[in-house]
Amino acid sequence: MTRLVGPDLEEFSVRHWGRAPLLRRTGGRFGDLLDLDGVDEILSRRGLRTPFLRMARDGSVVDSRSFTDGGGVGAEIGDQVRDDRVAALFAEGSTIVLQALHRTWPGIIDFTTRLTGELGHPAQANAYVTPPSSQGFSAHYDVHDVFVLQLAGRKRWNVHAPVHPAPLRDQPWSGHAGAVAARVRDDAPVIDEVLEPGDVLYLPRGWLHSATALGDVSAHLTVGVHVITTYALVEALTALSGSDERLRASLPLGIDVADPEQLEGHLKSVREDLIDALRAVPGEEVARHVRDRAWKGNRPEPLAPVAAARFALKLGDGDLVRRREGLRFRIGDATDGRIALELPDRRLSLPSSTSAALTALLDGRTWRVGKIPGLDPADQLVLVRRLLREGVLMAATA
Numbered sequence: 001m002t003r004l005v006g007p008d009l010e011e012f013s014v015r016h017w018g019r020a021p022l023l024r025r026t027g028g029r030f031g032d033l034l035d036l037d038g039v040d041e042i043l044s045r046r047g048l049r050t051p052f053l054r055m056a057r058d059g060s061v062v063d064s065r066s067f068t069d070g071g072g073v074g075a076e077i078g079d080q081v082r083d084d085r086v087a088a089l090f091a092e093g094s095t096i097v098l099q100a101l102h103r104t105w106p107g108i109i110d111f112t113t114r115l116t117g118e119l120g121h122p123a124q125a126n127a128y129v130t131p132p133s134s135q136g137f138s139a140h141y142d143v144h145d146v147f148v149l150q151l152a153g154r155k156r157w158n159v160h161a162p163v164h165p166a167p168l169r170d171q172p173w174s175g176h177a178g179a180v181a182a183r184v185r186d187d188a189p190v191i192d193e194v195l196e197p198g199d200v201l202y203l204p205r206g207w208l209h210s211a212t213a214l215g216d217v218s219a220h221l222t223v224g225v226h227v228i229t230t231y232a233l234v235e236a237l238t239a240l241s242g243s244d245e246r247l248r249a250s251l252p253l254g255i256d257v258a259d260p261e262q263l264e265g266h267l268k269s270v271r272e273d274l275i276d277a278l279r280a281v282p283g284e285e286v287a288r289h290v291r292d293r294a295w296k297g298n299r300p301e302p303l304a305p306v307a308a309a310r311f312a313l314k315l316g317d318g319d320l321v322r323r324r325e326g327l328r329f330r331i332g333d334a335t336d337g338r339i340a341l342e343l344p345d346r347r348l349s350l351p352s353s354t355s356a357a358l359t360a361l362l363d364g365r366t367w368r369v370g371k372i373p374g375l376d377p378a379d380q381l382v383l384v385r386r387l388l389r390e391g392v393l394m395a396a397t398a
Helices: 009-015 036-045 083-090 107-121 173-186 231-242 259-278 283-295 305-313 352-361 377-389
Strands: 021-027 053-057 095-098 121-129 145-160 193-194 199-203 208-225 320-323 338-342 347-351 393-395
Touching: 021 193, 036 083, 036 095, 036 121, 036 208, 053 083, 107 121, 107 208, 121 145, 145 173, 173 208, 193 199, 199 231, 231 259, 231 283, 305 393, 320 377, 338 352, 347 352, 347 377, 352 377, 377 393
Parallel strands: none
Antiparallel strands: 021 199, 053 095, 095 121, 121 208, 145 193, 145 199, 145 208, 320 393, 338 347
16 A cells, blocks of 8 residues: 555545545556556467457447457457457557456556455456557546556546545446536646656546546556445445344235325334334444455455465475465354354354464464464364365465
């Protein structure tokens, strides 16, 4: 986070997070994440397919059939990217959009894994590569927060205040297209700046923005943060309140639900019952309901399957292990001699005697087999092998 917003995270949290844009001149570069040579490699040597690539021109998305084709012998697929067609469209002024780089490009995979752990919210990463003096998309807003990292070239950004603050995911800018156009036409931008390589722009969801490349090819990385909103708590509370029998009762026979007068009496009692039911919903249940959005939004750091299997097979005293970075988990209370390790997609049941060792292994430090607290060496091997097989732990280096 500090690489993006500076050392004062408290100031960013209070003044900018979800509230106001921030433009920061870092004085550094992001070549370790992606550069133009990397863009060319992705487009020409990685067997890229849609929807991992989009192209846009003059505010509209280009039909993918104009830059994809069959993969040839041994790859009988119909949507593999043709680098020659991408080159032609780019030369004609189309913007290249590389999508979901947090799943396909090593530097960005590692960066996003660390960042989501710090944010507590899921994130994605797309790259936008724009020809000289071109604009890929007209003014719009996103339904997620974004960090814009300028990778190469220069790009002029215009940012306007929201017309629909803090939009939810089902409230896209197209539903307010008229208001967006009027705001951009009639009001001065809040930000009108040129981003240079190494600059970072943070935009909360709902803020209007557009960007135009200047002079040369321009590339930026957009990290979209799919924030967990307070409305997610509303949805969870509403869903969980269904356990109250009063809120599951049938309306009267023959009722006309289109008649507000017939509904009014029922609405009054339902509102009162709903308030009572909402107060009774345990926080633990709300957390279970909401956490999947964060836990399943991003995968933990990549795990090499073959190397992991070989390491587990040969595991012995002295080997080093650590928790897989970005792994979401919760250790439940021990009951009936067992302890639960809750993961995004499953729940592991382990002997309660492993509690101290499990807590240590998941604390983020590197541990040496044979030195893990709470278990004798033989039981340490059993536990560590199990957690390696489950993708919870990984081999570590000193």
